[in-house]
Amino acid sequence: MNLHEYQAKQLFARFGIPVPSGEVAESPRAARQAADRLGGSVWIVKAQIHAGGRGKGGGVKLAHSLDEVQAAAAGMLGVRLVTKQTGSAGLPVNQVYVEAGSEIEKELYLSLLVDRAHERVTFVASAAGGMDIEEVAATTPEKIFTVSVNPAAGLQAYQSRILAAALSLDKEQRRQFVALTAKLYALFCECDAGLVEINPLIVSKSGQILALDAKVNIDDNALFRQPGLVAMRDPTQEDDMERSASEHDLSYVSLDGNIACMVNGAGLAMATMDLIKLRGGEPANFLDVGGGATPERVAEAFKLLLSNRQIGAILVNIFGGIVRCDLIAEGIVSAIRDVKVSVPVIVRLEGTNVEQGRALLAKSGLDIVTAEDLTDAADKAVAAA
Numbered sequence: 001m002n003l004h005e006y007q008a009k010q011l012f013a014r015f016g017i018p019v020p021s022g023e024v025a026e027s028p029r030a031a032r033q034a035a036d037r038l039g040g041s042v043w044i045v046k047a048q049i050h051a052g053g054r055g056k057g058g059g060v061k062l063a064h065s066l067d068e069v070q071a072a073a074a075g076m077l078g079v080r081l082v083t084k085q086t087g088s089a090g091l092p093v094n095q096v097y098v099e100a101g102s103e104i105e106k107e108l109y110l111s112l113l114v115d116r117a118h119e120r121v122t123f124v125a126s127a128a129g130g131m132d133i134e135e136v137a138a139t140t141p142e143k144i145f146t147v148s149v150n151p152a153a154g155l156q157a158y159q160s161r162i163l164a165a166a167l168s169l170d171k172e173q174r175r176q177f178v179a180l181t182a183k184l185y186a187l188f189c190e191c192d193a194g195l196v197e198i199n200p201l202i203v204s205k206s207g208q209i210l211a212l213d214a215k216v217n218i219d220d221n222a223l224f225r226q227p228g229l230v231a232m233r234d235p236t237q238e239d240d241m242e243r244s245a246s247e248h249d250l251s252y253v254s255l256d257g258n259i260a261c262m263v264n265g266a267g268l269a270m271a272t273m274d275l276i277k278l279r280g281g282e283p284a285n286f287l288d289v290g291g292g293a294t295p296e297r298v299a300e301a302f303k304l305l306l307s308n309r310q311i312g313a314i315l316v317n318i319f320g321g322i323v324r325c326d327l328i329a330e331g332i333v334s335a336i337r338d339v340k341v342s343v344p345v346i347v348r349l350e351g352t353n354v355e356q357g358r359a360l361l362a363k364s365g366l367d368i369v370t371a372e373d374l375t376d377a378a379d380k381a382v383a384a385a
Helices: 005-014 026-038 066-076 134-140 156-168 169-192 222-226 240-248 268-276 295-308 324-337 352-364 374-384
Strands: 022-025 043-047 060-063 096-099 104-115 122-126 144-149 193-204 208-209 217-220 249-256 259-263 285-288 313-320 345-351 366-370
Touching: 005 022, 005 217, 022 026, 022 122, 022 193, 026 043, 026 066, 043 066, 043 240, 060 066, 066 096, 104 134, 104 156, 104 169, 104 208, 122 134, 122 169, 134 156, 144 156, 169 193, 169 208, 217 222, 240 295, 259 268, 259 295, 259 345, 268 285, 268 374, 285 295, 295 324, 313 324, 313 374, 324 345, 324 352, 345 352, 352 366
Parallel strands: 259 285, 259 313, 313 345, 345 366
Antiparallel strands: 022 096, 043 060, 043 096, 104 122, 104 193, 122 144, 193 208, 193 217, 249 285
């Protein structure tokens, strides 16, 4: 679950992490009033969406007057902002964040993430702040520094000092940096974060370290113990089908193709999509109904797939292990009758009671195309679509 920048900064402030003064606004007039309350002569107006690259997409504007603040907000609110991370459809801008201007001496990059290779929380830092960290990693990897935290010992001050030295901070800035990293690590652990990113982390001309931007991602699997953060969820920033899938314990990701996939098991789902591509087709989604797929869950999955009007065929690839193939076949037949599926359905079953399952499909009287193996299923799905 992602947080908006203004929400992330509220979280930062709660943990004592320094951020510039700012206010969120939902109308141009409210943005103007926010800037007036903040005072000063320079403000930054930022579109609030769950994607990076806002500046290049026109979602971050510098304003030197209250009129400019209001005009910038008016140009953002109510539109769909397109960045390299949103796709061509963009994301709706329902709020803007008005922030007091800062005098920047130096821009840095700092993040925390779960390094699965080392099974530890890792700090990533770079003196190349304000840039795409992926570009920095590709072109100048020597500018990126990392420190992994032993979960038993926690973050140690000497580790933060190593990063501070790599970033060429002076003595006072190093002191601030050590304190800031300790607070960030506490936030990361207490809030069950998967990613905390500050780009840029600035050193102001007065020597103060500030989080000029903030990105926080919360682990979905831990939301049950983070009710306060769940209340911050913005469903307008999420894919409707992906949100509906999560409500029924389905793992779903929208794609751009026209062959809908329903598979049990993430690995099998990936293999299914790969084979569709190999045989000349384009998958419309990733959908894992889980190892314990039930007839009810299969029915919900069909409803979800059919809500995408771009699909030309549905490929069902089920390995019956925990749940028998005959029970899955019953669920498929029931779902097709109830949901009134109007596109070709190709089914490949394998596993426990597979012959009984195929017999049920054949006797259903429905337009269901059965496949002997995965390659046969992919070929038939591509042809049908």
